[in-house]
Amino acid sequence: MEDVSDEDSFVDLYSAEDTPPTPQTGCKETQMESLLEDLGLEQHYKEKLSLSTILQINEKTITDEPVKRNSDLPWYFLKKLMMVNVTARNVKCTSVCDSNCDAASGNTGLDLDNLLNSPNSGDMLNPLDIITALFLCSDGFVQQEMALKMSMCQFSVPLLLPNCETEQCTLMLWAMRDIVKKYRPQSLSVSKGFIEDRVVLSDLPMISFVRLGECSLSKSEILNKLLSNSQQYHDTFVHCNMECGDSPRRISNGLVEITWYLPCGNKNMDLFSEPVAVANLRGDIASFETQYSFLCQTSTAVFVFFDNLDSECRLLTNQHHKAQIYLVGNHQSKQFSLDALKKVATKLGLTNSNIILKTKQMNDADFVSKLRNTVRDAVESSKKKMRIEQMTDIAYELGILVDEDSPECQTAKKNADAITAEIHDTLKYKEAQLPRQGKIWKDLTCLEKEEFRLQKVGSENIEMYKGNLKVQKTKLRGKQNSYDISTAMTCFINAVSSPGIERCYFLKWMRINLDNLSREKLSDLREQYKKKCKSSDNKEEIKDIDRQLSNSSLGTEHFFREMGQIYEASVSLPETHPSRQQLQHLPKLCAGLLLDGFPLELVDGDASNIPLRWVSDVLSQLNVLVSPKSKILVVTVLGVQSTGKSTLLNTMFGVQFAVSSGRCTRGAFMLLIRVNEDVKKVLNCDFMVIIDTEGLKSPELAQLDDSHEHDNELATLVVGLSDITIINIAMENSTEMKDILQIVVHAFLRMKEVGKKPKCQFVHQNVSDVSAHEKNLRDRKLLLQQLNEMTQAAAKMEKKEENKSFTDVMEYSPDTGNWYIPGLWNGNPPMAPVNAGYSEAVYELKKNIIQMLGNCNSSANKISEFTEWMSSLWNAVKHENFIFSFRNSLVADAYMRLCTEFNKWEWEFKKDMYTWVTNAETRISNFGKFALKSEKHDMRELLTSLKNEACTVLSKWETKILENLTKYFKQTEGHVYLVEGYKEEFSNSAKSLRREIQSSVLNQLTAAAEIKQGMAELDRVKKNHTKQLEERVCALIEDCRKKKVKMTDKELDKEFDEMWDKTLKELSFCEQKVTDVFTSVSHNLRANLSHKGSHANEILNKKDLKNCGQMPFKYKPTVEGAFNQFKHTVKKLFNKDQVVAMQQMADSIIAACEDILIQKMERKTNYHETYILEILHMIDERLQNNQNLKADIEFEVSLKQYICGFAARTFQKMHEDFIHVNDPKTCLKQNKEKFRADFKDVFNERNQCQKKAEEFTDRCLKPAVEDFVNRSLGPDIIGEMLTCHQFSTRIFFQYSVLQDLLSKDDFENYRRYICSYEGYVKEWTLNQIKEHFADPSKALEFEYRHVQSSINSINNVINKAKTGRSGNLKTFVEDICKALGDKLVISQDALGAFMILNNADKEQFAHWLTQCVKDMAQALREKFKKTNIEMKLRNLHVSPQNELFTRLIGCGKQCPFCKAPCEAGGKAHTEHWTSLHRPEGFGRYRWNATEKLVTDICSSAVISDTCFRCDATKDEWHPYKRYKEIFPDWKIAPDVSLEASDYWKYVMAKFNHEFANAYKARPADIPPTWKNITLKQAKVSLKESFNIK
Ligand SMILES: Nc1nc2c(ncn2[C@@H]2O[C@H](COP(=O)(O)OP(=O)(O)OP(=O)(O)O)[C@@H](O)[C@H]2O)c(=O)[nH]1
Ligand SMILES: [Mg+2]
Ligand SMILES: [Zn+2]
């Protein structure tokens, strides 16, 4: 053997096909090291590259940066190879010099020297080196993947991989395991059959090509020509005329590559009629004797290329090979020696036919053709065939390693073999070893769907029926649990639990073994299926084949499916059950696999169901394994079956979804791809989820197995889960396209309705023309037109007709939403490589998709959110009516957040308006008292200007809220897009809120102004009287002083009394006129009822208002039985309880009116017309909300009469009180003692300063400050309460009330909640306030703050006044009052009395005043400290409990069936809904025949086939399902989780008898399952219903 380690031997390696040897820089070890270093792979020589590393999405995935460094080369190659791009090997650095040096040197002229010297490929790396290096640095799975993709590109793949460092080579058996080829040998060309086989297992003849010494023929190029047919040349092997093919090879010498020639069964096209393996050794056999020996022993023939034969040629003669040797020489070469050839040939005993020479007369084509003939002969003459798997023995003999020999691989193989060896009959095997997924699981699926559809309920009691279904389900789960875990499953679970790499090997082995087992049967069936599908007559046959396909297919997914079922069944066991605990680790196991890149079956295509619990638990474990906030983006593909969907995804992401020629993907699978750090920010996600789906069927096919529904469900699910959906369309099949589009459009429409906006991209496959995009403009228009039509059709079916065109449903532009992808194969399979155009187009699509994902502002989902979507979508899909059944906690969450936010804005608005109105009222009250700064001339003017001002402020707020809303929806976080549909509603709510506040504000202003104006005369009189009195007193003082006698106190008293009586007699006191409030109220009532017709008028005339409202209101229907309106089903009758309900409504309206009255009374103002208008408006609103009760005109009129009666009486009294209190004479009299005191003081010339300061503080300032505090405290308390979560939204409020009820667990409370909802809730609210403010310091804090702010204002004003106008005390006080005029209302009477006879010194007064104010503050604080919260609440101007109540009662509507209150946010919502419906028995419904309370719940009734009738249906029977036709503004969502109404079920079961008693009915028949509901479950269900975490 020649010493190949000799350094000189490198020279020998030179040949024409190769390139000059590498300049010697060191020994071989460094050769490897330096190359790996150049490629940046040195670290991976030890730590092998894994699939998850090379598949992850990073910056390079989406950018097309030219390769600048050698270290980029491997990644560039891998990136292209993973996308099966045939140009992958054309890798080259665009070194700086290459492109730039000419320009840089400014050399643009002619320079031939430079041209000749242009940098050669010295620095370039040979592709073979890169490939070799990558194989050396990769783990078995990457190797397998590379080999597979290389073979798809029709590249040769390594058979023996050299390692120049260890000088050992490895047989790449494992690497090639995955390659499956399909071909048609001559023998099958007639029958059109084909052979599909794993190449390592096929017995094939192998022809090897080697080189001895130097050779001027390019062996590899010749081989390429040999294997290419005349029309199409393809570079199977790298050769020196390829880009960088001439670069010196540094580590790839000794590499043996293999490729296969496979016939297609067409004589004219096939170069060889039978399949042939072709091996090619790189380098000189003299240096790689081991490889050569291996080839000699495994090949049918070995072709030795040479120029110069050494006549000894021990190498050739020494072999004990079985292979035939062929010598191939170049006669034209200078080294060629015929003699030597002769000698060797003789020695080897070769004939002419074994020698091929390229002579002068021959051109390349002739030569190749000759060679090809020789090869053909060699193949035909020898019968020697060998599988690659068998070559291991030879490898061992020669000391060649085998890549499968690692212990992990071997153990895994053993485990896999142990399982698969048992499989003989697939169907039987599945029944015996995987029993849980068969019929039981399908039956369970049916039961689950029936639970949601209630199609067979008939006339049975719905809740009983549902209970039955539940029992049946439990039974089936029990049956699943009764099976032992089979041996196969035990082995499987054990093997899957093995550490890291071993389980990867195991799963791969399983896949390989199972594939091998079923391939034969399946590929045949698939072919038949495909054929039959094309001709649609033999439907039964298709169905049969489909069944057989399903029966005979067995893959790893079946084992995982079984695992899922084992787990799901175990979950139905009690938590402490040992089997359940033993199986708890399964989800984690699967999550680990998912993270390793293995697919997870989402939808079981056979049963058409998702094992929700299993999948959710796997995903939640996944969430635990990755960092908790990991986000994901989802890409899905949908399309007709066998249109290359899986192929597309595999090409795009380098993944391995099952692909083949028949129906192969069943259900839906998801897998994870990591996103590398460098693009995480750009994409805003950590993982990409890819979902591959089963092909959709055309309607004819779908008919056969009722799979239409299945397709619809699947499409809805995956579209709903994805951020981008790829719609795959094979161009040749436009009718099928139309059919699937229908399904897809449905799915998109549904998503729009539930608030999700997936993007979509249409991919048109098999469009080869470059100008496809231009040309297909017309097609795109047509497509859009079709999409529009389908949207309309789908919208009609989903009852969402407002969607008119496809673009209504989703953002779609025909120009950017369409992709044209040429056919997959370049030429005819099996010899065709993947079309470079295909790969490139897919790459463009991929870049675009990733870019779109990066651009979409909507936030990516977390894994937990993905799970939530999955279950909510799937649950809704199980219902007949998707849109109305959809309920999702994320949407609910987003809605809740929006409501909370909106409520905040609403409150800010209201609070600000409260303050504004209070100020305005103060200004009105103070009008005319003192010359205010910008004093208007008369009240009308002031009122107008205030009204204008109000409108400005209101508009400002309206705009602000609308802006807030817009801003809110611009956020990218928090999934706001999910509730974008509500934007309009909320902006309407904002507008209506403004209208509402506006009308109330303007009313208040008008009332205040008119009342004030009414008092103007009175004030003038009072002022005048005071003035006259003052004059008299002054005169009296003058008189007394003139007497010059010291008068005693008594005498002074006497004088004063005389003067007082006399003056009072002289003053004219015109009696204040008392108006008749009844007239005004009566007038307004008439006006209110004027459009209600003459009957209303008649009733009105029957009774005098004065006689109304004295006796408690009792509702008596005039015609008995007229109110049997709410008939339910034949057996259910709504009876006299109508009367009770009407009475309840009346009572609650009356209570609300009384509240208003009390509030008005406490303000102690005069009566104003707006008050009764307000009350009438309120009554109208309430009646409107309770329309379903059908209040007739008689009811309405008598109720209004009643209320107006007692309101008028109250107002009358209020009016009279007011007049009395403000009567001038009374007022004067009240001040008599003060006058007297002042009189004496002035007379005695006593200094009044301190006294006057006290008086001013006590009589003027203190009441004003107290009033200010009371006015301000209300909004404070409301604001504070709104920060409590139970008042943040209606949903929370309902939840809190119900939860509180549950914790009290007391019948009476429930009864009151249900029967007198308003009363109960008001009281509850009040209690919450009291409880919240139980700690007095909370309210005090607010009060102190307002006191302090008043004191500060007063002090400021005093200081300012001190420096103000001249020393007159009167002007001083006036200045003070004026300055405080915007904030404090100072009583006119008190001030007037204070002003007279005032001789205090201004400076001193000011001094004392400051002191007094200080004391006052202290006194007020003490006073507030002493009042408890109840008393405080009574004094407030704005009642917190009322305000909170109105906010929470919202629109005030109640479910037309069960009376649960509406919880929708805003006031102007278009659809009312409630989270939790109740059994109808609570609403007094009973079965007519038995008087038993009804247990049916509206949320179940609306999906059943039962009917109801009532007035609204004109007493006709109407199906519950179509309740929308009767109650269009109600949305009654079905009970999605089936446990949602456990709360009320629990209550009903518990208090059945009590309710029956209270309602005078008989107890309901409680379904047995209800009785098992525990308090805890009730609590949990409550949380779930209201989506509270
Ligand atoms: N001629 C041609 N064949 C293709 C093309 N794309 C895929 N194929 C082949 O079509 C067969 C089916 O491809 P798949 O990717 O399994 O198709 P699928 O749509 O996933 O099929 P199902 O999952 O069963 O619906 C495979 O053998 C592919 O190699 C193409 O563009 N042209
Ligand atoms: Mg598929
Ligand atoms: Zn209801």
Ligand SMILES: [Zn+2]
């Ligand atoms: Zn509502």
